Each structure stands twice: as C-alpha cells, then as structure tokens.
Amino acid sequence: MMSHRQGIIARRFSKRLHMSNKRSNGKFFIGIAVAVMVPLFCYLVVNEMSKGKVNVPHYYNAERVDNSKAKPDTIYHQVADLVLTNQLGQKVSLNNDLKGKMLVIDFFFTTCTSTCPQLTKNMWMLQTSFKKDNRKEISLDTTVQFISITVNPEHDSFPVLRAYADRYGANHDHWWFLTGDKKTIYDYARNELHLPVGPGDGGAEDFIHSDKFVLLDKDRYVRGYYDGLNAKEANQCTEDVVMLNMEWKHGKQ
Numbered sequence: 001m002m003s004h005r006q007g008i009i010a011r012r013f014s015k016r017l018h019m020s021n022k023r024s025n026g027k028f029f030i031g032i033a034v035a036v037m038v039p040l041f042c043y044l045v046v047n048e049m050s051k052g053k054v055n056v057p058h059y060y061n062a063e064r065v066d067n068s069k070a071k072p073d074t075i076y077h078q079v080a081d082l083v084l085t086n087q088l089g090q091k092v093s094l095n096n097d098l099k100g101k102m103l104v105i106d107f108f109f110t111t112c113t114s115t116c117p118q119l120t121k122n123m124w125m126l127q128t129s130f131k132k133d134n135r136k137e138i139s140l141d142t143t144v145q146f147i148s149i150t151v152n153p154e155h156d157s158f159p160v161l162r163a164y165a166d167r168y169g170a171n172h173d174h175w176w177f178l179t180g181d182k183k184t185i186y187d188y189a190r191n192e193l194h195l196p197v198g199p200g201d202g203g204a205e206d207f208i209h210s211d212k213f214v215l216l217d218k219d220r221y222v223r224g225y226y227d228g229l230n231a232k233e234a235n236q237c238t239e240d241v242v243m244l245n246m247e248w249k250h251g252k253q
Contacts, residue, residue, distance in 0.1 A: 056247045057215070057240045060222040061194050079192045079220040084149070084180035087161040088172060094147065095220060102144045102241055103216040106228050107189060107208065109152035110164045115211050115229060120168050122234045123148060123213070127175050129238045144241050146175040151186070151208050153179045182206075193222065213237055217244050 061077040081095035094103060106123060108116040127146055150156035156164075161177040170177065183202030189195045193214050200206035215224035215237055224240050226233040 056243050057223040060225070076221055077192075077194070079216055079222065080188075082184070082188050082192070084178040084185070085158050086172075087158055087165045087170075087177040089158045092176065092178070098145050100218055101142070102218055102244060103147050103214075103220075104144060104237060104241070105147040105149065105193065105214045105216065106212065107149050107151050107195075107210050109150050110156050110160055111152070112209075115209075119211060119228045120148065120164075122228055122231060123175070124168050124170070125231070125234060126213075126238055127171060130174075130241070143245050144174075147178065148175070149178045149185055149189075151189075153182050153185060215240060215244075218248060 059074075059076040062074050063077050064075050066073045066075050081093055083091060083093045086092050092098075104123070104126060106119055108119055110116075123146055130144055150161065156179050158179055161179055165172065165175070165177045186200060186202035186206060186208060189197060189208055189210065190200070195208070195210050195212060195214070197208040197210055200208065211228050213224075213226040213228040213234065214222060215226070217223045223244060224237060226237045228234065
C-alpha cells in the first residue's frame with residue numbers, strides 16, 4: 001500500500017510530467033505554426049486577390065498629378081539606376097542586373113557599433129525568410145534582392161565588405177553589399193529613395209545614418225519604409241514582398 005509520503009511524491013511527479021508534456025506540446029504546435037505560416041499567408045493573399053479585396057502596399061513619393069486623362073492620375077517617383085561595386089568586386093547595376101526583382105535596401109558602415117549590427121542581423125533574417133524551398137508553390141529567392149550600401153565608402157572597400165558579409169552569413173548571390181562614389185550614394189539615398197536624412201552634398205563633412213529598410217517593387221517604385229531595427233516591422237516587410245509578388249503575378253494574368 002502506498003504511504004502518504006509516496007503519494008505526495010507520485011502526485012508531484014505526475015504534475016511535473018503534465019507540465020513537461022504541455023511545454024513539449026506547445027513547442028510542437030509553435031513549430032507547426034511557423035512551418036505553415038508563409039504558405040498559408042500566400043494562399044490567403046491569392047484567395048483574397050481573386051476577390052479584389054486585398055490592399056497591397058501603396059506607392060510613395062508622389063511627384064505630380066496627370067490631368068490629361070478623364071480621371072486625374074497621380075505620378076509617383078520612379079527610382080533611377082545605381083551602379084556600384086559589390087563585395088565580390090563586381091560592377092553591378094540595380095536596375096539592369098536585377099531587372100524583374102524587388103529590392104530591399106538599407107544603409108550602413110562596417111565600423112558602426114551602434115545600430116548597424118542589429119540592422120544587418122534583421123536583414124539576415126529577411127534573407128533567411130526567403131530561402132528557396134522547392135516544395136512551396138511560390139519561391140521568392142529569385143524575386144527579391146537584399147542590398148546593403150555603405151555610407152563610408154572611403155573605408156569600406158569591396159574586400160572589407162566581403163569580410164563583413166561573411167561575418168553575417170550573407171548569401172552573395174542574393175544579398176549585395178555595395179561601395180562606390182560617396183556623392184553618388186548620398187544622392188541616391190536623398191533624392192531617389194527620399195530618406196529623411198537631412199540636406200547635404202556628399203562631401204567630406206557630410207554623413208548620413210539611416211535605420212530604414214526601403215522596399216522597391218519590380219518597376220522601381222518605393223512601396224515601403226520600415227524601421228530596420230524593429231523585428232515586427234522587418235516581418236511586415238517580408239509580408240509586403242509576398243503581397244507585391246502576388247500583385248505582380250495577378251496583374252500578368
């Protein structure tokens with residue numbers, strides 16, 4: 001017959017076992033949720049788009065209103081090309097070499113010890129989100145390119161960028177770290193992407209430091225600005241990429 005002390009021990013063991021099973025079940029269901037989240041989100045977007053109900057990311061940076069038609073049409077800024085050198089030492093064109101791909105762009109410098117490490121980690125998270133998976137109906141690794149542009153090109157040569165990219169596990173095919181002429185880079189940030197970094201001429205005393213991710217669609221219109229230090233907003237960027245990809249495919253049908 002079980003003693004009083006043995007009964008207490010048995011009850012405690014049963015309680016701990018029950019709690020352990022609950023934790024294990026919780027982890028299992030979280031894993032299942034993560035595994036189905038992106039395909040489910042894609043399915044929901046496709047389903048709702050077929051009904052014309054989905055609000056896709058809007059356009060930014062209106063330039064003028066075209067009144068030549070019966071219904072006035074807002075004309076938005078279309079981002080010009082940028083030619084720089086990537087971490088592999090290759091001259092690359094964002095609009096020509098990456099034609100047909102969306103871009104997620106940020107600005108950093110390799111010696112930064114404040115915000116840039118977290119910014120780069122969150123960009124790595126985006127890269128990881130879009131790894132190719134042949135089991136999925138929609139594979140986005142050939143749809144989006146990640147672009148990190150140095151704001152300190154005098155120091156950040158392409159070998160320096162290569163070492164930095166390797167440190168953060170960058171896929172060199174799908175995530176470019178770019179360097180080049182400072183004035184060209186600063187003009188692109190201010191006048192093409194319209195980042196709120198204040199006035200400047202790209203000279204020796206000029207310096208910009210932005211924590212934004214900028215999303216460009218395949219036609220090079222700005223479709224999103226995100227706090228690159230905020231994981232929730234970085235996740236919103238991934239969802240917007242999916243939605244824009246669905247918008248593009250839906251428009252081609």
